[in-house]
Amino acid sequence: MGADRAKRGRGRPVRATAYVGIGAVLLAGCASMPDSGDMRDVESTPRQDAQVRVFALPPAEDAEPQEIVQGFLEALTSDDLNYETARRYLTGDALKTWDPGASTTVLDEAPTAYTRVTGERPEADEYGFELSGRNVARVDGQHAYTPTGGQYRKHVHLTRVKQTRQWRIDQLPQGVVLGRSDFERNYKSINKYYFTSAAQSGEPGTVADPVYVRSQVDPVTQVVRDLLKGPTSWLNPVARTSFPSGTTLLKGTKALTPDDQNRLVVPLNKKANRVSASRCREMAAQLLFTLQDYMPTGVDEVELQGSTGAQLCVLRETEDDGMITSRGVDRSAGYEYLIDGEHKLVRLSERDPVTTPSPVPGALGEGERQLRSAAVSRGEDRAAGVSADGSELYVAPLTAGGTLGDPVLRSSGATAKDRLTTPSWDGRGDLWVADRDPDKPRLLVLADGMGEPLEVRTPNLDGRIEAVRVAADGVRVALILESKGKRALYIGRIERDADAESTTVSIVELRSVTPDLEDVTAMSWAGDSQLVVVGREPGGVQQMRYVRVDGSPIPGSGPSALTGVEEIAASEDESQPLVAHSADGIVRLSPGQQWQTVVKEGSAPVYPG
Template sequence: MVADREGGARRTPGRAVAYVACGVVLLAGCASMPDSGDLRGVESTPRQDTQVRVFPMPPREDAPPSEIVQGFLEALTSDDPHYATAKQYLTATAAKAWQPELSTTVLADGPDTQADSAGTREDGLDFSFTLTGTKVALVDAQQSYTPTEGSYSRQVHLTRDEKSRQWRIDGLPQGVVMGQSDFQRNYMSVNKYYFALDSAVGASSQPAAVADPVYVRRRVDPMTQMVRSLLNGPTTWLGPAVRSSFPSGTALQKGVSELTPDDQNRLTVPLNDKAARIGPAKCNEMAAQLLFTLQNLTPAVDEVELQAGGAQLCVLNEDGAAAVAARGSARHADYLYFVDGENRLVRIPAGSRSAVAEPVPGELGEGVRALRSAAVSRDEHTAAGVALDGKALYVGSLASGGSLGEPVVRSTGRTEKDRLTTPSWDARGDLWVADRNPDDPRLLVLPEGKEEPLTVQIPRLDGRIQSVRVAADGVRIALIVEKDGKQSLQVGRIDRGEKDRVTGKPQVSVLDLRSAAPQLEEVTTMSWAGDGRLVVVGREEGGVQQMRYVQVDGSMPEVPAPDALTGVKEIAASEDDRLPLVAYSVDGIVRLPDGTQWQTVVKDGSAPVYPG
């Protein structure tokens, strides 16, 4: 039950048995097998329905070393909440020392198991195996997913009890290891939510909610897992940019082991005394964090009640949470925008079936400046447009009579491809754009879209930026970076530091870049498509162009890829998943409503964007 079914050797019929009854699968690692030699490609169980729970069988009497190792590996992929059965394959000392929650190593095809002849003692009381494979990802103790690569090799050591004569594992790596298909069956990605540190959203006082994706075991009380994870604080990567409203040390009340909503879809969360003295405003923020998190997991929670010391602290429903904090996926765009055949910025109602586009109010819609691309602020009051030759960036009001004035940014790149990228607005009203000039490559941010451009520092940037998209929360930024002819998707964390003591200007950096689409060697276009998800167009090495969704942590979400589309040049998505995908392709501007095929909006248009 470890290696994927797509690869590796197959288990011989009759060597293991699975029992299915009443939604429970029992895994039996109990076949008669040799006590030496190799165990290649221990097979994963078939993908089960999400309601089916999988439990392992304990070791049978007089099982040989190979069977003990196999049974243990199978037990790691079960739905046993505390790995109690897996620990039965260990000696008492090893069971106490083993920490399965420390990490989960994901291998492409599951671990191959090879007997180590050099590890066998002459008295027959000692045996060892080496687990090998190709690493795909690591989920750490914070449940944070990180794509990895390279070879995996760890040793498992067994000893035979002199009295009972039973083989047990007495030496093993910390954490758990499993194949990719077992990981996908056992775990799921869920966003937990915190607040951006400096997060006034536009002119309002609402904090911005920031998604922090983690992986939890799918059928081991994921609701309680997510509450505990939220209380434990943000992951290391996101931590420097966000805050939690829960007081330090807040945890579930002692003795609370499982959280379940009542028949009114209210979830009561009893907390320890660390939360007993909070005020109403702080409590509402805590409840909003919980509600955003749990609704990302299940629609079965409409309301959250927080308690401490048996007393009610506050109750918050969906409308209350929306009043507490702004979340990108909850914000509905009024219009879809694009550049028409006359190089003007035009718009159609977002989600509308109408294909009749109207010029936007102001000079950007009047054709005063011929445009190649544009971006619209999230409040849809202001727009920025890049000139047709890519040399200049203009900012103007989306109101009748609004004028553009002089360019706010200029590029001196020699060709159009070496000049300005499509700009992007964040929720604060700041405008971002990259200059691709090889002689002076820069990422720039214009506070409120009108102040003097600031050069953004990117310490770990390895290549030249080709595309920029800022998340609605203003904390994360996605970049397409080109190096040696290949284009990768990188996601970084925005850091807004103190003002420079010499210049008095704010210092802005993008830190801790990480790959969000490691499977693709050429990413041509991308867009945010949710609080923690992007849609990308690219291709794998030696492959053809494809469109897919990716998570910001580099994992693949459990949503089907969009229908294939030929010759995609640009893609636009909204964080609000109720709005259709829109693309610029060989067929012009096209969109993909739910449950249908791509439909042509206009044949003569380019550069589609939703606000942001």
């Protein structure tokens, strides 16, 4: 049985419009289904181990309509390669039209089916069914995840096949529907890797595109096929693939499996036969990054072959000949940064046993201007600091003797909370900051951190920006928006449009990634496609959790509890510790350890970015 599937006894069909509830479904491997007995609730099956394969049973001879629906719903949670067992519950016409790959609907619990007979006679040859539940998410045909809400209601129709007198489903919704527990057991999130468009992020880098694949059904081949199809619709405007249009796996390719040397051979169709050596290596890099995300220790080398079987190129993880052989930029920060009790910018090395921060070189570390927040460039050679009252933004080099100069931006907000947010550097070296002045709220970007502030277009923005963090790839931005007293986290796509006279920067297609939190107080990027978030559910207490950029949950618990968290900082290098400003001061959480106080007096911890 699926992990969150519950079974109830059969009920006799009744008059039209009268409903009898039936649960879903028997665990694959059960010998039979009961055909008599009182209606009763049965506890759902415990969560299956991730490595256990689950297969459903085909329809039993002379199965009643309720059993057919139950068996079909169960088959949707199984590990059949192409839902072969589920298809056996359908009529021939339904087989031709049903597309299980169209979408996956995730409900809070397994779908409940209510049946009603279409005639008044028990021997009627038709049944109508309604599947219902509460929506949690939808995974589309590109395998992209989107949180959803509201009620799920879809109709299923059964008929008795004339030739066999067996009940079968002849009308049903497209795609697959299952409960959240079964989804978490059956599917796994992986990052596909593409290159950012040069027009969007300057120097081409990599950008993660998260999708969900069925974890027990030939996942390596699924991952490769998904990568070859190109970026998902949301990311496509700012990302590119090096695979030529129309590239697929060579016809007849079965399962792809790394050999005992962790080498994977990928045969491609003729579209890839004429690629240059450099482009082929970019293609191989996309495959290597993507497969290493799915199975970190499983693929060390990728070989691409053309349609004739000839080798096109080979890329090994350890190679470094000037092309991109790692994901994006070097994201391992040299220091953690914060504002100390004297409102100066200081830094602390994770590798240094000394836990006393030292002032950064240059004016921002000398206390020439008191600061309340700062952002350090990804190269750690410059920093931007916001004055203690939030009205001025300064940019200065992190070198001894560096001068401060005039502010590069001023806010006219009446109070400190109505002025500048903590700034953020993107991967191309531009500086982002929001001005919260109620009379003139703006999101601004300064080219190379010192250009004329350019107002970013934010169509369909609902609320005031309270925090902004740009990803290292330069094409995604995380925003905390406040609206009607509630603060939520959104991810937007950064689009740049330049001509001979000007450049336009826009944030488009904002999507919520914390729909169940009503008060998000802090966030930080914490990996290629995830963030760490501090927030509160309605009526709940403050919590800290990891979330993916598509809004999907991350299995396992979040960071250990911490009291009174005001600010949080994480490195996009996931091996580096979390740093937070809490009721205990500046604290650090290294992998496998507990929170430790680093500085009693301090605020605004940040990593480069």
